[in-house]
Amino acid sequence: MARKVLGYIQLIWTCSYCGTKNPGAIKSCTQCGSPQAPDIQFEKVDAESFDFIKDEALIRMAQKGADKHCPYCGTRNNIDAETCLKCGGDLTIDAKVRESGATIETRANNQKSFAPQKRPQPFLIIILLVGIVGFVFLIRNLTRTDQVSAVVSAVSWQRSQVIEAYQRVERKGWEDAIPSDATLVSCELQYRYDSDASRPIATEVCGEPYTIDTGTGLGQVVQDCVYRVYENYCTYTIMDWLPVETLVSSGVDLSPYWPTFELANDQRTGNRTERYEITYSAAGDSFTYSTTNESLYLQAQPGSSWLLEINQFNSVISAEPVQ
Numbered sequence: 001m002a003r004k005v006l007g008y009i010q011l012i013w014t015c016s017y018c019g020t021k022n023p024g025a026i027k028s029c030t031q032c033g034s035p036q037a038p039d040i041q042f043e044k045v046d047a048e049s050f051d052f053i054k055d056e057a058l059i060r061m062a063q064k065g066a067d068k069h070c071p072y073c074g075t076r077n078n079i080d081a082e083t084c085l086k087c088g089g090d091l092t093i094d095a096k097v098r099e100s101g102a103t104i105e106t107r108a109n110n111q112k113s114f115a116p117q118k119r120p121q122p123f124l125i126i127i128l129l130v131g132i133v134g135f136v137f138l139i140r141n142l143t144r145t146d147q148v149s150a151v152v153s154a155v156s157w158q159r160s161q162v163i164e165a166y167q168r169v170e171r172k173g174w175e176d177a178i179p180s181d182a183t184l185v186s187c188e189l190q191y192r193y194d195s196d197a198s199r200p201i202a203t204e205v206c207g208e209p210y211t212i213d214t215g216t217g218l219g220q221v222v223q224d225c226v227y228r229v230y231e232n233y234c235t236y237t238i239m240d241w242l243p244v245e246t247l248v249s250s251g252v253d254l255s256p257y258w259p260t261f262e263l264a265n266d267q268r269t270g271n272r273t274e275r276y277e278i279t280y281s282a283a284g285d286s287f288t289y290s291t292t293n294e295s296l297y298l299q300a301q302p303g304s305s306w307l308l309e310i311n312q313f314n315s316v317i318s319a320e321p322v323q
């Protein structure tokens with residue numbers, strides 16, 4: 001986020017002795033002559049509008065740095081002053097520099113910060129706690145398992161093999177990330193990221209102006225801005241391996257085999273998967289166990305006895321043959 005200076009405005013301060021509102025650049029009260037105490041803050045004259053100062057000398061003074069308070073009489077003096085403009089005291093030692101850099105809130109914002117804050121409702125916390133306890137119980141119940149003796153009633157298997165071909169495919173991506181061997185189809189500008197610095201194609205987006213205390217009685221009006229950067233997002237084509245066919249073999253016996261194929265010149269084998277299903281019967285119930293474990297599947301002779309672990313959804317978690 002880049003901070004942009006829009007200009008400088010006159011602030012005011014209120015005399016703590018007589019209540020007079022004084023222009024910010026004036027260092028002692030125009031009514032009673034009291035110095036502005038270090039803890040008396042500057043305020044905005046008008047919360048809504050900015051009346052920018054045109055006096056270059058005044059602006060240069062504000063840019064030099066926050067005023068400092070005389071260690072003897074407390075009077076505000078310019079940062080580069082060596083002796084106090086009121087009492088003539090030495091300002092090179094122990095002069096206290098005013099705080100600066102804080103945002104000067106408008107009166108409307110000040111009122112907002114005194115609005116009553118919403119407290120979290122006690123009954124919402126109770127509902128949340130009950131929910132957490134219930135959830136823990138649910139998880140404990142769902143993770144409970146039962147052991148069941150069962151007999152194999154049926155088996156089935158399926159194996160699949162993906163065939164890939166080298167071919168021209170369409171892709172999309174940012175222009176600077178397109179591979180050098182690609183063929184460009186078309187590009188269009190799209191928003192990519194925010195930047196503090198301007199880029200060839202960017203739109204500047206700025207927030208609401210606000211005022212910063214310079215410690216000199218002048219406020220620096222700034223805006224936080226960011227550049228929304230647009231870049232070319234393109235469609236291109238490139239040669240790549242893509243799946244073109246999935247060969248499947250299946251059966252209901254204990255002799256699984258891989259699909260057979262012959263590859264063309266521009267083809268290669270891709271992923272292959274295997275899935276085995278064993279169906280069991282146990283006391284009138286039927287359970288099916290799916291696995292990719294071939295050696296376990298090959299032991300599933302119909303009629304053989306197995307020990308199953310069943311979860312609360314009646315799914316088989318694990319199965320092993322009883323020797």
Ligand SMILES: [Zn+2]
Nearest residue numbers: 015018029032
């Ligand atoms: Zn006064």
Ligand SMILES: [Zn+2]
Nearest residue numbers: 070073084087
């Ligand atoms: Zn002084």
